[in-house]
Amino acid sequence: MIDYEYLKPASLDEVFDLMKKHGSKAELVAGGTDVMVFIKQGNHSPEVLISLRGLTDLCYIQKNSAYHIGALATHRMLEQSQLVKEELTALQQGSSQVGSIQVRNMGTLGGNICNAAPSADTAAPLLVLDAVAVLQSPEGQRRVPIEEFFIGPSETVKKNDEVLVEIEIPSEMGRFKTAYCKHARRQAMTLPIIGVSVGILLEKDVIADARIALTVAAPTPIRVRQAEDFLKGKPFEEGVLKEAGEIASSPECCMPRDSLRCEGWYREEMVRILIPRVAMAAVEE
Amino acid sequence: MAEYQYIGKSIPRTHETDKVTGRAIYIDDLKLPGMLYGKILYSSYAHARIKRIDTTRAKKLPGVRAVLTGFDIPDVRVGFIKDQTVLKRDVVRQFRDEVAAVAATSPEIAREALDLIEVEYEELPGLFDPFEAMQEGAPLVHELDARGRPLRTNILPLPWKFSAGDIEEGRRQSAYTVKDRVATTWVNQCCMGTSGCVADFDANNNLILYNQTNVIFGAKQRITDYFSKIGLKGKKIRVKNVVVGGSFGTKLDTDIYEFICLQLALKTKKPVKILFTREEEFKALPPRQPAIFNIEQGCDKEGRLTFRHAEAVLDNGAYTSWGVTTPSVMMTPMSSLYRVPNVFFKAVCVYTNNIYCQAMRGYGTPQATFAVETSMDRLAEEAGFDPAEFRMINRNKAGDITPMKLKITSCGLQECIEAVKEKLQWDEKKGQQKDRGVGMASLIHVAGGARVYKSDGHGIRIKVDEDGSVDVISGGTDQGQGSFTVLAQIIAESMGFTPDDVSFTIGDTSLGLWDAGTHASRHTFVAGNACILAAEKVRRQILEMSAELMPRIIQFGLKRRSRKDKDFQTPDLDLSLLSDPENLDIKKRMVYLKSDPDNPHYQVDVTQVLRQGLHVGTGESKTVMAEVFYDPPTQMLDREFKGNYSMTYAFGTTGAEVEVDRGTGQVKILKLVAAHDVGQSINPTLIKGQIYGAAYTGVGYALTEEIKVQKGKVMNPNFRDYQILTARDRIPVEAVLVEKGDEDGPYGAKGIGEPGLVPTAPAIANAIYDAIGVRINELPITPERVLDAIKAKEGDEAC
């Protein structure tokens, strides 16, 4: 039967104490939109739920020498932030397509990343934006580039005694034009068949720098360096973008698999088709 | 056309405030004192022999009050052809086979107890493809029939074969023919409220079953039959509806969980509730059956259809529900959608180890219409006609008698096709390709009852109290469509009262007169006619009372007024005119003189008449009431499946404009026009609600919905992976009401419950063809299938 103790500490120190006390019997919960589903399905059965919702000071979106987003910032906050919309467009597009308004009101950016679903809607945008995950433990903080953060489906480098406190994005990423496409079978309450995010830094009409990231194309969200390298220094033209799509969809770059939700060949095809479209959309925004 | 007070007016629904404020009592909300909660253990295999069931541990769990297996209850067969038992104890034939059941003090404990039941199986090979199952020598899903005789085949012994005219003659007359194979798949009805019931026996084992059926008397019959076999013959049975959160076919038959609930309640001597989770709703409720058609049609040089030949194979799953009669309803579009002189249609239902199927909105006609209407488009192209023109040439007309002997008394098909053409700007847009396209498809459906049982009747009881309140008891049910708002409008119109005066008590076998069921798009038509007849009777009684009392009431009133007001000029009235009921009528609760309707001195409020007329004195008091049973003068289908089994038929045409993304294969619906011959709309808002909802389901059927079944197992039992459309998908549906009236319908109305869904998928498929020149013959039309077809075509062209 579903039964657990629910604790809501008011500070990070208390969180660490409780984590230490309850060890592997405990699970952290932020918005609960993943955790509660797992518990109900019987996949998780923690004896103690340690809520992070008392840590109201981790609920922010700021810009100074870099962009700082608190782990508890909700998708709805990101969706409605003018700053995110204008300067970190892909992330705004990712967050605004999570579930439904109700889910976005509850679900957090930190939860989306720590849950590490291969389909997480903010993962590809964060990869494109060179985000850094700031992890804290009683021993102190460490910073992990998001590209190294995911190691498998539902698996990250975060250690059991660590809490994700912030996502940091370098300020120069604000100069990139970015976009995210969630390719899905319907417009809401759905997971992507494939997720594609592209960032382009244009100098005149030449691509000075580029980022391409995919979700559901591999066991973890991935960056497609080969395609990015190909773009650098090239003119921003349809033919060039298409070529990048070809490279990214090749077996060296991505390996989408057959699943109940979609067959691999179609995912691969969508990588090819969508990369040029998302790049165009990023620049046109 | 007559001036109506309430007919054709969008009067708000009467009971919905309770729903939106959370007061309405659904099964989920219903709690009886001492009630227990039941849960069902399903099979772990698609096909297996049960070797051992051990319930010892489950029985020991605190809070568990009963654990039942097939060994604890009479091994009685139930179902449409009695091919299953309530709890299976020897062999399981599908994943949803009910193997054990628990009643406990909470749903959580019941759930936990299920995990403690040990079942040992010996897996048997499964049959998951109906074509394999049909082959000679295929293993048998059932070895014996209901009477214990050996079976030789997996093909169900049901005679679904229709023939009219001469197909060979039709072929000879054909200048063009087309032949195709189309396939449809399992879809779930997706009711917002999940299935469930509460069984409550008294100390003498008389039953009240609170459930959600839309066929209360059918449910009662099935339970009576079951009771007679389990030693409860003669016990009283009352079936009572709670508020129902949608049925769409799921509540037509009595489901196995209901029998299980009865057994748990008998065993524990407590009320027991079973309520499905959404997962159970997907896994353990029979969906719409997949059907594969081979269809061939021909036409002559002028474009007139010469013949239609179709054969269908339906995956029945492991057992048989009422839904297995869908082929008999498929015969309606197969034989009678458009004028076609020579028709052959045959359907076989095949046992497999897949989930078994049942009724769903449209009852087989969405599948059959997908076959007919995609074939019509191909034939139009083959013969060189515009698809709309081709349909016009072959359209049904009032006065037709179809090969199935359906009598078409009213028909707005021409107007529907024309409306779709106009709203879609068909002539400009058709054939432009450029990835945008238009397509259409039509439908025929029963719309004046459907004589599937010997009685297609509906009983109405009506009484009027002295305060003018009108109470009506109907044996019908409301599964969310709002028919009792519509019926209140009809009664108010017929009585000259207001809809606010009318209250309904529904869905209770102890109170209502017999009703065949709120199905087959029949409720407004059949119950509406019963309401008119009953309202006529009480109106007549009130008018007779008025003729007696009005002269006195008016005289008294005049006298009193002149006493109070010295200047009052007593009008010159001929009060004798009022003494004949024929001279009187009622409007907005006022009895008035027909020959001088605006003269206020000839009018009396109906409550004044009722007060004085009802409670009179010793031996003289009266009541105003009527009881009417209306059974439309239709025919049962004969042995050849011919006969006029409905009083009238609905026609309609859906047009779609789509845009196809050649890169992704995604189909976007730019516009959907659903034009329906509704006879006369009683309540336009409610009719449009029916049409919008049905169209949405139709779009899901066309593009996204599919129960994924792998080796008998439902793989996507949730709304994340079973993709119904959301509000965000914003399908722009425009409903067009064609109102030409129907001579037999209540105020001219025809049924509209199911039609909106029926032609949606073929209209979309035809529009996709117009957009990109590829035909997708299989539902749902997923982006993968579209892209695949585009690539195949490009490949062909490159060669």
Ligand SMILES: Cc1cc2nc3c(=O)[nH]c(=O)nc-3n(C[C@H](O)[C@H](O)[C@H](O)COP(=O)(O)OP(=O)(O)OC[C@H]3O[C@@H](n4cnc5c(N)ncnc54)[C@H](O)[C@@H]3O)c2cc1C
């Ligand atoms: C109906 C529905 C629709 C959904 N649709 C989408 C969708 O379209 N796209 C999408 O990407 N996701 C979707 N989700 C999943 C979910 O909403 C998101 O992943 C969300 O961002 C999770 O955030 P949360 O705060 O609710 O996480 P929680 O459920 O609270 O936590 C998720 C995991 O992260 C851990 N965690 C959370 N915060 C921290 C932290 N600060 N430090 C360390 N560990 C932490 C928890 O221990 C847990 O393991 C959907 C969920 C539902 C229920």
